[in-house]
Amino acid sequence: MNGDAVEIVYRVRTSAEALESRAEALLLEQTVELPRSALRWDFVRREMVGRVVSTAPVGEGEYRVTIEQPEATTGGDPAQLLNVVFGNSSLQPDVELEDVRVPPALARALGGPRFGIAGLRTVAGVSGRALTATAIKPMGLSAQQAGGMCRAFALGGIDVIKDDHGLADHAFCPFGERIRACLDATARAAQETGRRSVYAPNLIGGPSAVMRQAEEARGLGARAVVLSPMVLGLPVVAELVRDLGMVVLAHPALVGVRRIHPEVLLGVLFPLYGADAVIYPNAGGRFSFSRETCAEIARLLRTPRSAIAPAMPVPAGGIRPERVPEVLAAYGADTMLLIGGGLIEPAEDTLVARCRQFAESVQAFGYGR
Amino acid sequence: MNGDAVEIVYRVRTSAEALESRAEALLLEQTVELPRSALRWDFVRREMVGRVVSTAPVGEGEYRVTIEQPEATTGGDPAQLLNVVFGNSSLQPDVELEDVRVPPALARALGGPRFGIAGLRTVAGVSGRALTATAIKPMGLSAQQAGGMCRAFALGGIDVIKDDHGLADHAFCPFGERIRACLDATARAAQETGRRSVYAPNLIGGPSAVMRQAEEARGLGARAVVLSPMVLGLPVVAELVRDLGMVVLAHPALVGVRRIHPEVLLGVLFPLYGADAVIYPNAGGRFSFSRETCAEIARLLRTPRSAIAPAMPVPAGGIRPERVPEVLAAYGADTMLLIGGGLIEPAEDTLVARCRQFAESVQAFGYGR
Incomplete structure (x- = not known):
């Protein structure tokens, strides 16, 4: 691949005769x-037009089309990159986005995960085994009740306790009160257990609200946050992480994966825009990603092709504590x-006992084989 | 529909036996x-749990499921509303989002189009006929070349001249220079024609960049802007329009409509979040929306069910000037x-002559029948 091109792979349904013109x-x-x-301008023809690198059949009437677009077309902008990758063509029913590879300079500009796997492990104080996480829910708990549940999770030894992605700045559970209660719960539990869980509040709203929440969370001592890139906007994430100084757990809400392959959205784009840990629906749970899709998302997160930090895969969604050994054996x-x-x-x-069981089965697995 | 509930309609593939539990x-x-x-909390059961309003078969193994969610679950937040509407379920392959109806208070909070059809007509100075619009492209033009093209469009009598959605703050065509050149072009052309075209620069980037661009555009006298809600993030749009004071043309880049029906995304959500005019791929062009889909998007934009202003339908994508009468007869x-x-x-x-032909055929149609 050309050093200054964005390489994009599409899956296209067409005929052999139409393939060249479709590409x-x-x-x-x-x-x-x-x-x-209609391109009458020298500069446009020379600098703006990419090239079709290859086309290959992948099934009956289906082709993989690999395209290079000049890096200059993105203007180095996180939002404009999305246009170049899958802006208009997302509207064409015969095309799906299968993969994206960005050149090193653009990856550096976006920055990728600021903490990544290593930073998350440092913040959580965990090495030598997988990490455990859980979510405070349901929506409707008061700040005090959220704090109480957080305390049980922390006493049970869970590493990362996140807000459910739907916990917003609700009148019945205001953002500031909730994170005070939950941070306090993890601090107090640590006095009993000797180890402090990481509490990650959910940031949600328009960009100003999210920036304000981030500042408040940081001021109160939070070391991680949850956010949903497709709800907030991927470019919002890219901007937020610049001065955030907290681990970012990305939630897949609104991902609606049919047209953008989940591997590229969750495995490539989310970390590129700054997610340190990416939550995705595990196979066998209630969201029907296949085992292969899940394995590929994890692989892409851990071994990014761009020069960005590895991000932590976070399988979730319907995992039962008794399945932990099986899930870890796979991941x-x-x-x-x-x-x-x-x-x-x-x-x-x-609650505390079930958390302990979860924590212990992860501990028992250690680094596995 | 309950006055304080969000009503959401899904299309669900399931069996008659499984329907109730799936809903x-x-x-x-x-x-x-x-x-x-598992809902052990009174408040949660009473205030957070909505209800399945109805289920109806719509085809072999396919049902329409209508659900009401309490308005309180949204926390009045534009981002959280997306979670309540189609956050997690966007990841479930058996569900598509078909429709959304928000209660009046939430619609007022979001605000909808600040200009809408009437405001856009006022800004453009057009009544008694359809409006004409075009796009400055390709990416790669210099600011001066963009200005030159804008001048030709304006001399040809086009009402609204928008940047292509891929025109970012590129080094070869900086945002400020481009809008100066284009606003200047429309002002000078107006001295010759007696009527000033509206130039709408494209805002793109992270939230700070977009806010900065909006301020610069307003300061230079722009009266409309283009933005792509799915690229920037819908909540960014909702925040931006609060103090924008310019007409918003929404572009469908990255809409990828397979799982969220295009009618609801473009016809309902885009205006709810503040778009005054919504660009969508017209039937028969290169994006394959059906005639019925296009008609329904236009209907939803013009006759919003919420108490928000009507927004202007902007069919686009592959329309040829000679097709204008046919397209207007339909719309x-x-x-x-x-x-x-x-x-x-x-x-x-x-260029000028073709613009004139376009402008004249719209003029000739007037209000039609």
């Missing part, structure tokens, strides 16, 4: 948006397991 | 994210026709 149209659609014959220990409902559903008074 | 799971997934049996005059390539492709020296 040409796809190439031009994301940038100049005019047919080549290995550079993983943060997120169990929410599986801990909360049974009963209030077993 | 219940869908209801709980967007808010409490726990089964009903009527409360429409802004956007033609870009169809004007630009033929040749530089016919």
Whole structure:
């Protein structure tokens, strides 16, 4: 791949006869948006028009089309990169986005995960095994109740305790009160257990609200946050992480993966825009990603092709505590397991015990094999 | 519909036997994210749990499921509303989002189009006929070249001249220089024609960059802007429009409509978050929306169910000037026709003439029938 090109892989449904012209149209659609014959300007023809690198059949009437777009078309801007990758063509039903590779300078500009796997491990104080995580829910708990649940999770030894992504700045559970209660809960629990859980509040709202929440969370001593890139906007994440100084856990809300392959959205784009840990629906849970998709997301997060830090895969969504050994056998220990409902559903008074069981089964697995 | 509930309509693929439990799971997934049996808190059961309003078969193994969620679950927040509407369930392959109806208070909080059809007509100085629009492209033009093209469009009598959505703050065409050149072009052309075209620069980037661009554009006298809500983030749009004071043209880049029906995303959500005019791919162009989809988007924009201003439908994408009468016959005059390539492709020296032809055929149609 050319050092200063963005390489993009599409899956295209077309015929062998139409393939060449379809690939040409796809190439031009994301940038100049005019047919080549209408490009009367030297600079445009020379600097703005990429090239079709290859086309290969992948099935009956289906082709993989690899395209290089000049880095200059992105203007080095996180939002404009999305246009170049899959702006207009997201509207064309015969095309899906399969992969994206950005050149080193652009990856450096975006910055990727600021903490990544190593930083998350440092913040959580965990090495030699997978990490555990859970979610405070349901929406409707008061700040005090959220703090109480957080305390149980912390006493049970969970590494990372995140807000559910739907916990907003609700009148019945204001943002500031909730994070005070939860940070306080983890601090007090640490006095009993000797180890402090990381509490990650959920940032949600328009950009000003999110920036304000981030500042408040940092001021109160939070070391991690949760956010949903597709809800907030991927460029908002890219800007937020610049001065954030806290670990970012990305939630897949609104990802709606049918047209952008989940591997590229969650495995490539989320970390590129700054997620340190990416939550995704595990196979066998209630969101129906295949085992292969999940394995590939984890692989992409851990071994980024760009010069950015590895990000932590966070399989989640319907994992039961008894399945921990099986899930870890599949993922290995550079993983943060997120169990929410599986801990909360049974009963209030077993919460600490179920957390302990979860924590212990991860501890027992260690680095595995 | 309950006055203080958000009503959401999903299309669900399931069996008759599984329908009830699938609808219940869908209801709980967007808010409490726990089964009903695990909801041990009175407040949560009473205030956070919505209800399945109806289920109806719409085809073999396919049902329409209508759900009401309490307004309180949204916290009045534009971002959180997206979670409640289609956060987690966007990840479930058996569900598509078909419609959303927000209660009056939430619609007022979001605010919808600040100008809408009437404001856009005032700004453009057009009544009694459809509006014309075009796009400055390709990416790669210098600010001066963009200004030159803008001048030709303006001399040709186009009402609204927008930047292509891919024109970012590129080094070869800096944002400030481009809008100076284009605003200047429309002002000078107006001295010759007696009527000033509206130039709408494209705002793109992270939230700070977009806010900065908006301020610069306003300061220089721009009266409209283009932005891509799915690229920037819908909540960014909601925040931006609060003090924007310029007409917002929304571009459908990255919409990737397979899982969220285009009608609801472009026809309902885009205006709710503040778009005054919504650009969408017209039937018969290169993006394959059906005629019915396009008609429904236009209908939803013009007759919002919430107490927000009507927004202007902007069919675009591959419309040829010779098709104008046909397109207007289908849409009527409360429409802004956007033609870009169809004007630009033929040749530089016919640009003004082709614009005139476009403007005249819209003029000739007037209010139609």
